Amino acid sequence: GSSWDKCDFETNLCKALPEFNLHPVWIRRNGQSGMGPPYSDHSGNESAYFLSLSSEMQSSSATLRTNVFLPTDEEHICQIRFHYWVSQMSGALMVGLQKHSEDTITNIWQVSGELRNQWNVNNITINSTEKYQV
Numbered sequence: 001g002s003s004w005d006k007c008d009f010e011t012n013l014c015k016a017l018p019e020f021n022l023h024p025v026w027i028r029r030n031g032q033s034g035m036g037p038p039y040s041d042h043s044g045n046e047s048a049y050f051l052s053l054s055s056e057m058q059s060s061s062a063t064l065r066t067n068v069f070l071p072t073d074e075e076h077i078c079q080i081r082f083h084y085w086v087s088q089m090s091g092a093l094m095v096g097l098q099k100h101s102e103d104t105i106t107n108i109w110q111v112s113g114e115l116r117n118q119w120n121v122n123n124i125t126i127n128s129t130e131k132y133q134v
Contacts (some may be wrong), residue, residue, distance in 0.1 A: 009049040025062040026051045042083040042119035050085075061091070066134045068100075069126075080134060086116050087121040095124055100131040 007014030009028055031046040035055075041048035060126055072078050074086035084093060092112035096105035109124055126132070 005101060009051055013051070025054055026064060027054050029053075037087060037117060038119065039087045042085075050083075067126075068131050068133055071130050071132075078128075080124045080126065081121065082124075083119050083121050084111075085119050086111070097126060097128070098129060098133050100102065100125050 006114055009109070013026075013028065027035075028049055029052050031050045035052065038050075040046045041050050051064070069078060080095075086087075086093065092110050094107050094110040097108045098105045108126070109122065111120075111122075127134070
């Protein structure tokens with residue numbers, strides 16, 4: 001059987017831990033927060049929460065790191081489905097994979113400069129023989 005962990009940011013950051021520096025980079029907000037688009041989540045709900053980059057973050061990078069996932073096997077591959085919104089795009093939105101034994105992060109997906117100002121959805125399938133973070 002498959003087990004789903006759903007994270008919707010309604011109450012907290014859902015184990016997606018920002019790598020904190022002095023200023024909060026990721027802001028948990030909804031479409032009614034007065035911070036500009038998007039004015040709703042991917043389902044059109046204006047009061048539903050999502051994470052947004054703070055406006056000061058024009059130049060540098062911002063990372064969200066998941067909790068540690070256990071190794072996958074033939075029966076249990078991990079599929080991560082996420083919705084994303086891109087407004088002005090100068091940089092790239094990337095998903096990286098860091099395995100337990102490695103110091104480096106391997107880029108497994110990225111988008112840049114397309115489908116702006118609308119919600120998009122993506123599925124990533126991960127197969128790992130050891131613990132990992134995304």
